[in-house]
Amino acid sequence: DTEVTQTPKHLVMGMTNKKSLKCEQHMGHRAMYWYKQKAKKPPELMFVYSYEKLSINESVPSRFSPECPNSSLLNLHLHALQPEDSALYLCASSQSAGTGEKLFFGSGTQLSVL
Amino acid sequence: AQSVTQLGSHVSVSEGALVLLRCNYSSSVPPYLFWYVQYPNQGLQLLLKYTSAATLVKGINGFEAEFKKSETSFHLTKPSAHMSDAAEYFCAVFSGGYNKLIFGAGTRLAVHP
Numbered sequence: 001d002t003e004v005t006q007t008p009k010h011l012v013m014g015m016t017n018k019k020s021l022k023c024e025q026h027m028g029h030r031a032m033y034w035y036k037q038k039a040k041k042p043p044e045l046m047f048v049y050s051y052e053k054l055s056i057n058e059s060v061p062s063r064f065s066p067e068c069p070n071s072s073l074l075n076l077h078l079h080a081l082q083p084e085d086s087a088l089y090l091c092a093s094s095q096s097a098g099t100g101e102k103l104f105f106g107s108g109t110q111l112s113v114l
Numbered sequence: 115a116q117s118v119t120q121l122g123s124h125v126s127v128s129e130g131a132l133v134l135l136r137c138n139y140s141s142s143v144p145p146y147l148f149w150y151v152q153y154p155n156q157g158l159q160l161l162l163k164y165t166s167a168a169t170l171v172k173g174i175n176g177f178e179a180e181f182k183k184s185e186t187s188f189h190l191t192k193p194s195a196h197m198s199d200a201a202e203y204f205c206a207v208f209s210g211g212y213n214k215l216i217f218g219a220g221t222r223l224a225v226h227p
Contacts, residue, residue: 004157042204042217043158056214090157100146100165100208103215105157 004106006091012112015081021109023074023091029104031097032074034066035090037108043090049074050097081113116141116209118188120218127225133177133192135221137205140186146208147188148215149179153201161203164188175199200225 004025013019023032031050035043048056049068063085065077074091088108094101121136139145147164162173169181179190188205205218 006157040220042220045214048214058214092158100163102148102160102163103158105150105159107155107157110155 004091004093004104006089006106006109008109009107010110010112012114013078013081014114015083017081018077018079020078021076021089021091021111023076023106024072025093025104026072027093027104028071029093029095030071031094031101032068033092033094033103034074034076035092035105037088037090039087047076048097055097078111081111083113086111086113116145116207117216118147118205118207118218120205120221122221123219124222124224127195127223129197129225129227130194133190133195133199133223135190135203135205135223137179137188137190137218138186139188139205139207141207147179147181148206148208149173149177149188149190150204150206150217151201152204152220158204161190195223195225197225197227199223
């Protein structure tokens with residue numbers, strides 16, 4: 001299994017809603033990532049988990065809350081989002097968080113905030 | 115800090131023609147360089163990775179890239195374009211100091227009959 005699976009594929013939410021994005025991998029990877037990608041832009045790193053511990057937070061607003069329950073799962077909890085948070089949210093994993101590791105990406109969740 | 119610059123946000127080629135997508139890097143140390151492809155409404159797929167083992171790196175789908183230190187370049191090529199190659203291509207460098215992958219702005223490749 002060489003896939004990173006993200007659910008849901010599409011999500012529409014209001015600014016007062018609470019929702020969660022889910023990411024799963026079964027490659028035995030010990031690093032997992034959340035990226036945000038606006039239309040026609042490159043992905044931007046949000047969070048890095050290494051061995052289930054948060055190792056990088058790229059100054060992301062607190063309305064985004066990551067969680068890594070175990071080495072295979074990564075969640076992104078969303079609360080009180082703004083319309084400008086509408087984007088494609090990509091999850092990725094790698095063998096480790098070391099320099100030069102290949103990242104494997106999921107297909108993403110397309111989020112629309114109304 | 116490491117960074118990459120992709121020259122040309124849009125490239126259009128005819129089917130069967132050579133594909134050349136340009137990427138220049140800035141790095142004070144030997145870099146780890148990557149090319150990723152993104153098809154519409156999809157995540158990113160790794161095409162190839164430079165690790166200093168060889169300057170010419172072969173990837174998937176017939177793509178290859180050559181690392182040229184003197185030119186600080188890592189251009190992506192494919193001898194003959196297929197319609198299925200139409201996608202967004204991202205050059206990326208691993209920023210060891212920050213332990214993260216930094217992407218270029220991307221180049222949209224269009225292939226016409």
